[in-house]
Every structure is written in C-alpha cells, then in structure tokens.
Amino acid sequence: MINLIRSGTLAIAAVAAPAWAAPVRAPAAEAMTAMVDKGDTAWMLISSALVLMMSVPAFALFYGGLVRTKNMLSVLMQVFMIVSVAALVWVSWGYSLTFTSGGPFIGGLSKAFLAGVTTGSYAATFSNNVYIPEYVFVVFQMTFACITPALIVGAFAERVKFSALMIFTILWLTLVYFPIAHMVWYWAGPDFLPDAPTDAGYLWAMGALDFAGGTVVHINAGIAGLVGCLIIGKRVGFGREATPPHSLTMTMIGASLLWVGWFGFNAGSNLESNGLTALAFLNTFVATAAAAVSWALVEQLRHGRPSLLGAVTGAVAGLVAITPASGFAAPMWAIVLGLIVSPICYLFVSTVKNALKYDDTLDVFGVHCIGGIVGALGTAIVADPALGGQGYFDYTQFPAVAAAYDMGTQFVTQLTAVGITLAWSGLVSAVLFFALDKTIGLRATEESQREGLDLSEHGERAYNY
Amino acid sequence: MKLVIAIIKPFKLDEVREALTEIGVTGMTVTEVKGFGRQKGQTEIYRGAEYTTNMVPKLKVEVACATALAPRVVEAIQAAANTGAIGDGKIFVTDIGEAVRIRTGETDDNAL
Numbered sequence: 001m002i003n004l005i006r007s008g009t010l011a012i013a014a015v016a017a018p019a020w021a022a023p024v025r026a027p028a029a030e031a032m033t034a035m036v037d038k039g040d041t042a043w044m045l046i047s048s049a050l051v052l053m054m055s056v057p058a059f060a061l062f063y064g065g066l067v068r069t070k071n072m073l074s075v076l077m078q079v080f081m082i083v084s085v086a087a088l089v090w091v092s093w094g095y096s097l098t099f100t101s102g103g104p105f106i107g108g109l110s111k112a113f114l115a116g117v118t119t120g121s122y123a124a125t126f127s128n129n130v131y132i133p134e135y136v137f138v139v140f141q142m143t144f145a146c147i148t149p150a151l152i153v154g155a156f157a158e159r160v161k162f163s164a165l166m167i168f169t170i171l172w173l174t175l176v177y178f179p180i181a182h183m184v185w186y187w188a189g190p191d192f193l194p195d196a197p198t199d200a201g202y203l204w205a206m207g208a209l210d211f212a213g214g215t216v217v218h219i220n221a222g223i224a225g226l227v228g229c230l231i232i233g234k235r236v237g238f239g240r241e242a243t244p245p246h247s248l249t250m251t252m253i254g255a256s257l258l259w260v261g262w263f264g265f266n267a268g269s270n271l272e273s274n275g276l277t278a279l280a281f282l283n284t285f286v287a288t289a290a291a292a293v294s295w296a297l298v299e300q301l302r303h304g305r306p307s308l309l310g311a312v313t314g315a316v317a318g319l320v321a322i323t324p325a326s327g328f329a330a331p332m333w334a335i336v337l338g339l340i341v342s343p344i345c346y347l348f349v350s351t352v353k354n355a356l357k358y359d360d361t362l363d364v365f366g367v368h369c370i371g372g373i374v375g376a377l378g379t380a381i382v383a384d385p386a387l388g389g390q391g392y393f394d395y396t397q398f399p400a401v402a403a404a405y406d407m408g409t410q411f412v413t414q415l416t417a418v419g420i421t422l423a424w425s426g427l428v429s430a431v432l433f434f435a436l437d438k439t440i441g442l443r444a445t446e447e448s449q450r451e452g453l454d455l456s457e458h459g460e461r462a463y464n465y
Numbered sequence: 466m467k468l469v470i471a472i473i474k475p476f477k478l479d480e481v482r483e484a485l486t487e488i489g490v491t492g493m494t495v496t497e498v499k500g501f502g503r504q505k506g507q508t509e510i511y512r513g514a515e516y517t518t519n520m521v522p523k524l525k526v527e528v529a530c531a532t533a534l535a536p537r538v539v540e541a542i543q544a545a546a547n548t549g550a551i552g553d554g555k556i557f558v559t560d561i562g563e564a565v566r567i568r569t570g571e572t573d574d575n576a577l
Contacts (some may be wrong), residue, residue, distance in 0.1 A: 242516045244509060303510055313512060350513020363512060 023399050025129045026192050032122040032131045033195040040125070043273035044136045050264025051143035055083045055150050058261055062316070063154045065247040066309075066362050070247065070452025071158045071461035079150045082169050086146040087260030089130020089173050092143055095138050099123075099186055104202035106179045107186060109208035114138065125271040126187025128399040132271060138144035140268060141181075148177055148217045154362030155225025156232045158243075160450055162457045164442045168432055172224065176428050180421055181216050184208060189394070194398040209383055209392060211280065211408070212269035214324025214375040215421045223422050224429040226360060231433040232442050235358035236449040245354065248309055255312035259288055262319045266326035276390070280326040284319065287326075290338030291318025298346050312341040313349070313367060321369035325379040330388030337382060341374045376418050380411040466561040466573060467535035470552040471526045473546040474497065478524055484545035485528065488537050492577075494527040504552030523554060529561060531574055 024031060060079035064072050086094075096111035111117060120127045123137030124130075149169045153160070187193060187200035198205065204217075210216060235243070245251060267281040295307035295314025321341035322334055331338065348366035360366060383389040394403040436442050448456035455461060473481060478495065485493060486509040504517035530538050539556055547553055566576040 059493075079487055242518070244516050244518075299510075302513075307510065309511055346513065354514070 012103050024191070025398050026195060027129065029121060030445045032094075032119065035129050035131045036122065037130065037272070038134060039273045040130070040132050041136055043277070044140050044268060044271065045131055047264035047268025048136070048140045048143050048362055051140070051147065051268065052083070052261075054258055054261035054265060055147040056080055058254050058257035059147065059150055060254070061250045062258060062312075063362050065250030065252075065254060066154075066245040067157050068243060068452070069246045069462060070259050070454055072454060073458055073460060074162070074453035075153065076159075076462075077458055078131070078153045078160070078165055080303050081162075082150045082153065083100075083146040085166060085169050086149055086173055087142055089170055090142045090145045091138070094173060094178050095141065098145075098173070098181045099137075099141065101186075101188065101199050102182075104205065105183060107182050123271075124191065125461050126190065126276075126393070127272060128190045130272060137271075137451050140271075144181070144213060144217060144265075145173060145177060148213075148221050149173060151217070151221035151364060151368055152225045152228060155229040155360045155364040158453065159235045159361075159444050160228075160232060161440075161442055163442050164436050167440070168436055168442075173430060175432070176224065176425050177220065178218055179214075180260070180424060183420075184216050184417070187230050190393075190395045190400050192399070193292040193395045197396045199438060203417045203420065206416065207392070207410070207413050209326045209328060209414065210376065210417070211327040211377050211379075212266040212323045212377070214320070214372045215417050218320045218323060218368040218372030219376065219418060219421045220425045222365050222367075222372055223426045225364035226358070227426055227429045228367065228433050229360045229365075230358055231430065231437055235361065236446050237360045239357070245309065252308060254317055258319065259315060262288075262323075266323060270327055277328055279331070280391075282331050283322050283326045283329055286331055287322035287329075287334040287338035288315050288318040290335040291315060291321065291342045294339045295342035295346060298343050310346075313345070313363070317341045317345040317371040320368055321375035321378065322377045323372070328379055328383035328390045328392075330382070333382040333387055333389065337375065337378045341371050344374055345371050373418055376414050377379070377411065380407060380414045383410065390445060466564055466577065467530055467532050467538075468537060468559050468561050469528045469530065469538045469542070470557045470559070471528075471542045471546065472523050472556075473542070474527060474548065474553060475522060475524050476537070477546040477548070477553075478526070480545040481526060481542055484541040485538065487539050489534070490528055490530060490538060492529075496525045497528075498523050498525045502529070504553070521552065529564065529577055531577060 014455060027035065056079060060076045064075045067075055091114055093109065093112045096113065097107045097110050100107040100110050117134050117138060119133065119135065122131035123133040123134045125132060131452055149172055183201040183203040185201060185204065187204050188196050193199065206288060224400035262284050263281050266284040267277045270277040270280055292311045292315040295310045299306045299310045318338040318341055321337050325334065325337060345367050348370045349363045353366060383391060385391040385405055391405040395401040444453060444456065499522055501519050501521055504521055506517050506521060509516045509518060528538055535558060539558060542556055564573050564576040
C-alpha cells in the first residue's frame with residue numbers, strides 16, 4: 001500500500017511516454033495522466049467497495065451474531081456509525097494527515113478537506129511511472145480508516161456507551177490511526193523517493209513490511225480493544241451468567257462476507273491490477289482456508305467436536321495473519337502461515353483469556369492483535385526470496401531494483417514495528433479511554449446492561465416476533 | 466373429564482399426534498417448554514468457553530378427553546413418545562372441573 005501525489009489541474013496529457021521508453025523521473029502531473037491504466041482504476045474502485053462490505057455488513061454481522069439478542073442492534077449500530085463518522089473524518093483531515101509529507105510520524109494539513117485533490121491529480125503505486133487517480137486512492141484508503149475503529153468495538157461489546165464511543169472514534173483516528181498509517185504507508189512514491197530519500201513515514205523508512213495492514217489495522221485495533229476492555233471493565237454478570245452467541249448463522253454469513261471482502265483489502269493493496277495482485281488474492285484464499293482447517297483440527301483434538309464458530313474464527317485469524325504477508329509470500333508459505341496462526345489464537349481466546357480473566361467480549365485481542373503479530377513477524381520469514389517470497393524493492397534507486405534480503409534483519413525490523421504500534425496505540429488509547437471514562441463516562445449503567453443496550457441506548461429491539 | 470399433560474421430546478410430536486388421532490382424539494394443545502429432569506443439561510463450547518445449559522427444550526402436549534378415554538390416551542402417548550433413552554418425558558393426568566365450547570356454549574363432555 002502506498003501513497004501519493006503531486007496534484008495538478010486536469011490537463012491534456014503532454015506526449016505520453018510509451019511503456020517501452022525509459023521511465024520518467026519525477027514526472028509532472030500532466031505526464032502522469034498518461035501513466036494511468038483503466039484496469040488499475042477499475043480494480044481499485046471495486047476493491048474499495050469490497051472493503052466497505054467488510055465493515056458493513058460483514059464485521060457487523062460477524063460480531064452481532066456473537067452477542068446476546070438484547071445487544072444485537074447496539075453492535076450493528078456501533079459499526080455502522082463508526083464507518084459513517086470515520087468516512088467524514090477521513091476526507092476532512094485524515095487523508096491529509098496520513099498521506100501528505102510532513103514528518104516521519106504524521107503528515108500535514110495541506111490536503112485537509114481534500115484541498116488540491118482533483119480528477120487530474122494522481123497517487124503513486126509500487127511501480128515506476130504507474131499512477132492511479134488520487135480520488136481512487138482517497139476512497140480506497142478511506143475504507144481502511146472506516147474498518148479499523150469498527151474492529152475495536154468487539155472488545156467491549158455489550159457494555160459501552162454509544163455517545164462516548166463516537167467521540168472516542170474521532171479522537172482515536174486522529175491520534176492513533178492516522179499517525180500509524182502515516183508511519184507505515186506514507187512515502188513519496190517510486191518516481192520521487194530517489195530525489196527525496198527521507199520523504200517517508202518512520203516505519204516505512206525503517207523497512208517494515210506491511211502489505212495490507214497487519215500492523216496499521218489489526219495490531220493497532222487489537223491492542224486498543226484490549227486496553228478498552230480493561231478500562232471499561234467486565235460486563236455485568238461476567239463469569240456468572242452464560243453469554244452464548246445468539247445467532248451463529250449471522251456470524252457465519254459475516255465471516256464469509258469478510259473472506260470475500262478481504263480480496264479487496266489485500267489484493268487491492270497492490271494498487272495495481274497485475275500478477276502480484278493475483279498472488280495476494282490467491283494467498284488470501286489459501287491462508288484463510290488453511291487457518292479454518294487448523295482451527296477445526298484443534299477443536300477436534302481438544303473437544304472431539306469441531307464447531308462452526310471455531311472454523312469461522314480460524315478463517316478470520318487466517319485473514320488477519322496473511323494480511324501483511326499477502327503480497328510477499330509464496331502460496332505454499334501462505335498456507336503454512338494460516339496453519340500456524342489458528343492454534344496460537346485458539347490458545348489466547350480459550351486459555352489465556354480465561355486465565356487472566358479479562359472480558360474481551362468478541363476476542364478482538366486474541367484474534368486480531370495476536371493474529372496480526374503472527375502475520376507481521378511471519379512476513380519477515382515468508383517474504384524471503386530464498387523461500388520464493390517477493391523480497392522488497394529499493395525505491396531509492398531509479399528505477400527501483402530488488403534489494404538484498406536478510407531474514408534476520410527483517411525479523412528485527414518487523415518486531416520493532418510491532419513494538420512501536422503496540423506501544424503507541426496501547427498508550428494513547430489508554431489515555432483516551434481513561435479521559436472519556438472520567439468525564440462523560442464510557443460504561444453503560446448496570447440497569448442499561450441488564451435491559452440490553454438495544455432498548456436502553458437505541459430504543460428498539462432486533463427481533464419482534 | 467381428564468386433562469392429560471405430556472412432556473415429550475420435540476421430534477416425537479408427529480408420532481404422538483398420529484397415535485392420538487387413531488384413537489379418536491380430535492384436539493390437542495402444544496407448547497414449547499424448557500426444563501430438566503434426570504436428563505440434566507447439555508454442554509456447549511464457544512471458542513473454548515464451556516456453558517452447561519441445564520434447561521432442555523421439550524414440548525408440552527395437553528389433551529382434554531372424556532374420563533373413559535383417558536387411559537387409552539396415556540397409553541398411546543407413552544407408546545409413541547418412547548425412545549427408551551433418558552429424557553423421554555413424563556405424562557400427568559388431572560381432573561377437569563368444567564369445560565365450555567366458546568362458539569356454542571356447550572358444556573362438559575359435549576364441549577370436548
């Protein structure tokens with residue numbers, strides 16, 4: 001995933017450089033017009049719609065089916081409204097803070113309210129002299145900003161106050177998501193970096209590999225969820241009342257739509273429509289399948305009966321794990337990653353959570369954060385060209401060339417990126433949750449929880465028979 | 466007049482109904498109920514978290530009939546609802562003091 005830029009007014013292209021000509025260093029916007037491929041543009045718009053489908057309805061249903069009947073609408077509403085609010089925040093200041101040059105940790109406000117973004121401005125891809133319309137890039141990245149805060153709500157479902165959650169969403173996007181997305185994904189682009197080798201986000205410049213958002217989306221949201229569920233506290237009746245899922249049918253529909261939508265998330269993150277896109281697509285398919293199989297196997301061995309909830313949870317863990325590696329791994333290694341992630345996540349959602357007694361309602365930490373960490377670290381291994389991986393390119397050269405790959409060094413880089421994300425997101429999220437809890441209150445009252453958030457917070461019920 | 470109340474396994478309803486129709490019973494009331502007896506509950510596991518549900522779903526069948534017919538009703542239900550396993554249910558018989566057909570106002574045996 002990448003970034004951007006160079007705006008310009010809509011101009012009739014100057015003589016377009018034919019594909020076989022020498023690449024143009026730092027092309028002007030007029031020249032970029034001829035460097036746009038309609039196939040890329042179409043694929044990226046489709047991908048954007050697919051990623052929106054991951055939030056609504058996929059994640060909403062996946063989560064909603066897992067709560068009790070009386071809280072179904074609260075979860076659907078939280079996800080739906082977070083997506084809506086995040087979209088507005090994104091075009092207002094999010095895009096600018098994330099994808100303009102500013103510093104290693106955060107961008108600037110030069111494109112706030114999409115200033116300067118026109119039908120004639122372009123965003124860079126991973127290839128020299130290949131661009132997509134900047135509006136396409138804005139909308140694709142918007143879907144990521146929408147889904148990430150929506151992931152968090154699963155950790156404190158069935159007890160959070162709606163109004164406080166909306167305020168949290170705006171603050172969290174601004175202070176956590178945009179900086180981390182900037183650190184990982186912002187860079188000047190392959191045609192401009194050689195002349196400005198320091199114009200990139202902190203973690204990007206360090207060489208952290210995150211193809212589609214393992215750190216930015218999943219570790220980031222996962223740790224925020226953990227911190228949130230600790231500060232908000234356990235649900236009323238936690239550990240004493242049974243809280244089985246109210247509709248695993250919905251959860252299965254949600255998980256399946258996630259799998260489909262994730263092709264946009266991962267394969268779309270290539271920003272172009274080519275062989276590497278297809279590799280990310282295939283990896284997203286097989287790693288997920290492998291993780292569903294390995295979770296079912298774990299349950300077969302442990303309980304003697306493989307459950308549907310286990311299979312779909314495994315699938316989601318597999319999707320999370322392959323996300324950072326999707327454009328780097330060879331398919332057989334993607335399968336290995338999928339096989340490995342499920343037992344690790346299973347350990348966290350069943351054993352570790354019960355032992356530590358935190359109430360992460362829908363296992364945001366156990367699946368997204370842990371799965372994200374497995375994926376981020378695993379990326380260092382599977383991206384190695386010695387294992388058939390894609391390695392990475394040295395974009396400070398023009399045109400870009402394949403860089404020497406050292407698995408050990410890369411592993412340390414990945415570990416650093418994971419550590420920085422955990423620390424930044426964990427710390428700032430804690431401050432935000434704490435401040436909101438002490439001011440307007442984060443937690444629904446006991447009475448409200450007993451009645452169910454659907455009625456107490458939204459005045460309606462999910463099912464009227 | 467007698468009221469025969471049977472708690473049965475849900476999937477046995479069709480067989481019970483057939484058996485009752487055969488002996489001339491013309492009406493019954495069925496309710497979905499939950500409860501427990503010797504069968505105890507079931508264990509459900511969600512992501513490794515075990516829940517023991519101690520209430521098992523059953524159907525409650527109620528048949529009002531003439532006193533003379535009651536033994537055959539009990540016999541028919543007992544035969545039809547039987548699987549031989551724990552949890553097949555129970556049958557209770559009580560007296561009915563009065564019965565009225567709402568449409569016509571007929572009473573007692575004529576109302577059944």
